[in-house]
Amino acid sequence: MHIVSRQPSERTPVARAPARMAPLAVLPIFLALKGKRAIVAGGTEAAAWKAELLAAAGACVHVYARHGDLIHAFAERLEDPDCQSYVHHDRPWGADIFADGAVAVIDAATDAEAEAFSRAARAAGVPVNVIDRPAFCQFSFGTIVNRSPVVVGISTDGAAPVLGQALRRKIETLLPASLADWAALAQSMRATIAERLRPGRGRRDFWERFSDRAFGPAPRAEDAQDLVAAIDQIAGNADVGRGRVTLVGAGPGDPELLTLKAVRALQAADVILFDDLVSDEVLELARREAKRILVGKRGGRESCRQDDINDLMVRLAGAGRRVVRLKSGDPTLFGRAGEEIAQLQAAGIPVDIVPGITAGIAMAAALGISLTHRGHAKSVRFVTGHSRRGGLPEDVDWRAIADPSATTIFYMSGRTAGAITDRLVALGLSPDTPAAVASALSRPEQTLVSTRLKDLAAVVASIGLSQPVAIGIGQAFGATGALTCNQEQPSQTAAARRA
Secondary structure, X not given: OOOOOOOOOOOOOEEEOOOOOOOOOOOOOOOOOOOOEEEEEOOOHHHHHHHHHHHHOOOEEEEEOOHHHOOXXXXXXXXXXXXXXXXXXXXXXXXXXXXXXXXXXXXXXXXXXXXXXXHHHHHOXXXXXXXOOHHHOOOOOOEEEEEOOEEEEEOXXXXXXXXXXXXXXXXXXHOOOOXXXXXXXXXXXXXXXXXXXXXXXXXXXXXXXXXXXXXXXXXXXXXXXXXXXHHXXXXXXXXXXXXXXXXXXXXXXXXXXXXXXXXXXXXXXXXEEEOOOOOXXXXXXXXXXXXXXXXXXXXXXXXXXXXXXXXXXXXXXXXXXXEEEXXXXXXXXXXXXXXXXXXXXXXXXXXXXEOOOOHHHHHHHHXXXXXXXXXXXXXXXXXXOOXXXXXXXXXXXXXXXXXXXXXXXXXXOHHHHHHHHHHHHHOOOOOOOEEEEEEOOOOOOOEEXXXXXXXXXXXXXXXXXXXXXXXXXXXXXXXXXXXXHHHOOOOOOOOOEEO
């Protein structure tokens, strides 16, 4: 994974080239075989299945095998006068069979035969597959999900064929059979779209509308009419080329916690301005062609100036770009979204907000508790743990936060954990009030510690500040069994529980 590093003196947004693709074990390539000559040697069940796949792709399959060596079902298929996709040659394969071949497949009896067939095919310039002998193959057959003209191929590079089958079953359930009809409709509309809509934003807007429908019921006549009307609307809409900004919540880090709307926004973006805390796994879901710009903002570190970020969004959207401002957690919680929205609106830039899962909610889920447990809490508060100067914020009603019937989540609070404890205890909150500290929520290195208010500073010191830290305080945090390790020695910090 490509990671951008910044020198401490840098205070401006940093562009990074999209990591378009992680290393691939194999390259998936889809061959157009309609009307082309495919060669299959052997009469076994495995050879028959490969021949059937090639015929299903429109190839004219030439089968080389003695009649007596064909399994019964294969022989019947080859002798069927109505089956025009096969030509049977009642002879063994030889070096003369590869002329004009698009692909060649054999179920070889021995490694020697496999090697000879592979050498002969390669010498003729024909891609070759030797069934169940990958050392002699130039290509392999993956597991297939067929919604033709939509075809999904799955490969585990031979490492776990059963896993490939499991993936196929999973994808089969996600892709309705009607997707084939939608894909056929898309194919029939391509000429009209090419004629009416110029490449770029207009076409992408149309295909996004199309895709929103494609996972529903099979297309009806009204759907085709609506899509034609959409082409007319987009073609005549002068605002299609206008830029806009979408503030998207990236959640705490786990890409599976993104909303579907967030994924759609990432897939539609021309430019993504992302924070330091956004995980690479989340960025992997973005459109490959989108430009990515790091606009890092981290407490206690050199960060991009907010004014620079605001100006960049206005400039990019003003140039007609579709911009995603990707923020860790939820964009409206301690993400300076208010300042960004105000400047965008002042510049006449349309702006949307896609909410995300914030750290407090992720903490509750990780601990398996309810922040508003009826027996423990009457309210929930999300509070910043530091001011602009780095200490405790003084424009907060600390007496209200010390309410023992409330649950409070402190954000950006690692450096002020001790000061939070001192302030709340001074206002009457019991030092033994249940608390929790979370670091790197939802990520592989996640750490959760259940503790007491009086031990917060020690817990944070033991975890460190290399990852974002959130602190929860309130009786709700005593509702989890994770506190049992504290009860025998209440003055001791609970051991870190990694999830």
